[in-house]
Amino acid sequence: FYAQDPKKFHLGMFEIGKPLGKGKFGRVYLARERSSGFVCALKTLHKSEIQQGKVEKQVRREIEIQSNLRHPNIVRLYGHFHDSKRIFLILEFAGKGELYKHLRKEHRFPEWKAAQYIAQMCAALKYLHKKHIMHRDIKPENILVGIHGEIKISDFGWSVHAPNNRRQTMCGTLDYLPPEMLRPGASDNYYNEKVDLWSLGVLTYEFLVGEAPFEDTPVMTQRRIAKADMKVPSFVSPEARDLIMKLLVLDPEKRIPLEDVERHPWIVKHCATKG
Numbered sequence: 001f002y003a004q005d006p007k008k009f010h011l012g013m014f015e016i017g018k019p020l021g022k023g024k025f026g027r028v029y030l031a032r033e034r035s036s037g038f039v040c041a042l043k044t045l046h047k048s049e050i051q052q053g054k055v056e057k058q059v060r061r062e063i064e065i066q067s068n069l070r071h072p073n074i075v076r077l078y079g080h081f082h083d084s085k086r087i088f089l090i091l092e093f094a095g096k097g098e099l100y101k102h103l104r105k106e107h108r109f110p111e112w113k114a115a116q117y118i119a120q121m122c123a124a125l126k127y128l129h130k131k132h133i134m135h136r137d138i139k140p141e142n143i144l145v146g147i148h149g150e151i152k153i154s155d156f157g158w159s160v161h162a163p164n165n166r167r168q169t170m171c172g173t174l175d176y177l178p179p180e181m182l183r184p185g186a187s188d189n190y191y192n193e194k195v196d197l198w199s200l201g202v203l204t205y206e207f208l209v210g211e212a213p214f215e216d217t218p219v220m221t222q223r224r225i226a227k228a229d230m231k232v233p234s235f236v237s238p239e240a241r242d243l244i245m246k247l248l249v250l251d252p253e254k255r256i257p258l259e260d261v262e263r264h265p266w267i268v269k270h271c272a273t274k275g
């Protein structure tokens with residue numbers, strides 16, 4: 001598949017299958033590259049939706065950045081091509097689908113599974129942060145599950161806010177937003193990649209409890225986030241509670257860094273790391 005000259009992808013090369021995520025991701029279809037049989041996810045973006053001019057260059061830049069990301073816990077962007085009206089993204093297909101569906105079905109994950117997922121999130125975020133990329137939109141809806149049960153983050157909030165992303169951002173859940181992104185007048189230069197640490201804390205809580213820590217009406221959620229006002233239920237182990245409390249810290253500089261998350265007793269206990 002990759003042997004092909006990446007410059008020459010075109011729609012005729014693919015057999016299009018069922019829609020994935022039923023329009024949740026915009027128009028994404030299961031697809032198979034005819035000559036190699038390689039299965040992937042083909043995402044269609046309409047150029048009309050992406051305003052012309054400046055944004056187009058930004059889109060190209062985002063796609064270039066994402067095409068260079070290679071990590072087992074990050075959905076690959078293999079390539080892209082376009083016709084007169086549409087841009088097509090050739091994305092990795094995650095065989096076990098959307099993580100939030102598994103979470104809803106199981107209500108909440110056992111501690112060993114939550115710890116393994118958080119360790120994988122750590123690895124992916126370390127990789128992105130090393131490249132000075134912050135995700136900014138960590139939540140179960142943006143995590144997929146690969147065929148071997150490994151998780152893969154996707155749909156980067158830092159990428160161009162395509163219309164479908166903007167809709168999500170505008171009326172998506174506030175639950176995962178860190179206090180510094182909620183503060184009035186906060187603009188891009190007021191926050192840094194430590195926003196992903198806060199969201200990792202919210203994710204850890206939601207994996208273990210089955211609902212987000214500040215879940216409430218939109219107004220109340222914002223108030224509770226601003227005060228880090230949340231209670232960890234008693235069925236959550238002391239080690240897990242300790243990690244959650246070290247991530248959900250109002251001051252971004254005081255949040256436990258990813259290196260220390262990886263070494264945290266709760267993670268180490270459940271993730272027999274090789275070597």
Ligand SMILES: COc1ccc(C(=O)Nc2ccccc2)cc1NC(=O)CCSCc1cnc2[nH]ccc2c1
Nearest residue numbers: 020021025041059075091092093094097154155160162
């Ligand atoms: C790395 O990931 C991405 C990278 C870039 C973009 C994107 O839209 N960029 C953009 C937007 C506007 C202008 C320019 C660039 C999107 C994704 N990711 C997704 O769209 C999530 C579904 S990935 C497909 C997929 C796989 N496997 C599955 N299994 C079940 C459902 C499913 C769904």
